[in-house]
Amino acid sequence: MTFRPVTQTTHAQPTMEGAGVHLHRVFGFGDPSESDPFLLLDDFRNDIPQHYEKGFPWHPHRGIETITYVLEGEVAHGDSLGNNGTLGAGSVQWMTAGSGILHQEMPKGNAAGQMHGFQLWANLPSSLKMTAPRYQDIQGGDIPEIIDDDGTRVKIITGNFWGKSGPVDGIAADPLYLDISVPPNTRKTLPVDTRANAFAYVFAGAGRFTDAADPIGVRVEKEVAGQEINIRDMTGNRTLVRFGNGDEVTVKAGPDGIRFLLVAGRPIQEPVAWHGPIVMNTQAELMQAMKDLRNGTFIKSQH
Template sequence: MSIRPVVEARSAKPTLEGAGVHLHRAFGFQDPTELDPFLLFDDFRNEDPAYFQKGFPWHPHRGIETITYVLAGTVEHSDSLGNTGKLGAGSVQWMTAGRGILHQEMPLGNAKGQMHGFQLWGNLPSSMKMTDPRYQDVAAQEIPEVIDDDGTRVKVIVGEFWGKKGPVEGIAADPQYLDISIPAGVKKTFRIDTYRRAFAYVFEGQAAFADASQPTGVLLEKEVMGQEVNIRDMSGDRTLIRFGTGDEITVQAGPEGVRFLLISGAPIEEPVAWHGPIVMNTQDEIRQAIADLRNGTFVAPAH
């Protein structure tokens, strides 16, 4: 067994997106090889509807998959194929844009005006860039949850974990997408296949992630529930942890516990040509996509 080194820990940056949605971006529109096959990760969280209600009006996608995971509030969506729907708290939508789709996503919040969700973009290999669009909408009750003896809870959205299989299937990047909660002071190790690129995103509480150079993950500074934890080195809310190569990560939860996403996938290792929500392999393909948008041939006709 080998601990994956922590290559980087960085805070998500405030960003405006869509028609004026205030969100935090953990990564995106930078070096696409860092977390290949993943391209972008946004955390949209607010308690004031003025900061999210303008939403993400009609826009195109081609060559990628978008994964929306809602924790609080609702998101209404519709697209150029005639699909409409609403994502509620705890639900997931995995959209394969393929050859092209126009859609909109409008966050509504809950009765208290709160909205919280995540959106992840996954790249598609060249062989699937022009496949037909499809959706996988998953309700909260369809997502299996595993509870360990120490109180650790893991929601398995995609992939297999601790004998449970997530409901989203047939994804190009062979991803694993887990929502993990660890109680205060608990130390936990998770296996990740060596061939996968992996990252964690902390969004509640704090945790120390063990590094290969410091396998304990602590510097013996403060005791939390009988275990010594270096609070200074802990990663807190809205922190991205990018891991290097290995087959496991070890996490030490802080004094209030921690909740984070653990996401990994098989790298595609192909050239990336990127123009906003359109991601292809060459600039010629980008130019063709823009031409298709102009002449009305970007998307397939609605059925």
């Protein structure tokens, strides 16, 4: 097994999207090759209803897939194909925009007014840019969860992990998307496809992504045993961790445990022409999409 080293850590940045939704952008609208096949990740976490309740009114998508994972509250959605539904806490929606779709997403908080979820964008290869739009709505109870002997919990949204498969299928990027909770002071090694780009996004607790031989990781472990810990040596809330090559990731949870998304996918390695919610391969295709929006031919007949 080959340990994946940490190549970069960055913090999600506050921004606004839709009709004034306050969220944190983990990555996006930068160099798309850095996270290929993934384009963008947003963390929409808020307990002030006026900061999210106006939502994301009708807007277009083409050439990508969007993955919405709701932890708290719910998201009502509707689209130009006539689909309507509500994503509750723990549920996932995987939307393949393909040739084009218009949709809206309207968040609503839980009883305490809290809203929390993530949206990840995955690119489509050129051969599938104009495929028919498709939805997969998965309820939280249908997402398999594995509890390991040491108390580590892994929810498998898509991909194969520890002998189980997530319920979302037929995705072009064939990704791994996991929600992982590691108990306090526990070291865990997790397998990852060596040919995939991989990242972790920490959204609760703190820890250290490290090799067993890493002196900093060892020092933190000793400090934990002595009930002291240097938080500066740890990765905490709203932190993106990018990894180098290898086929396993090791994390050592801090005294409060750690919870993070682990996402991996094989890169498409194609040109990217990107404007807002539309991602194509060439500027000509991008201009055609804009023309389609203007003249009312953006939504293609399906067959």
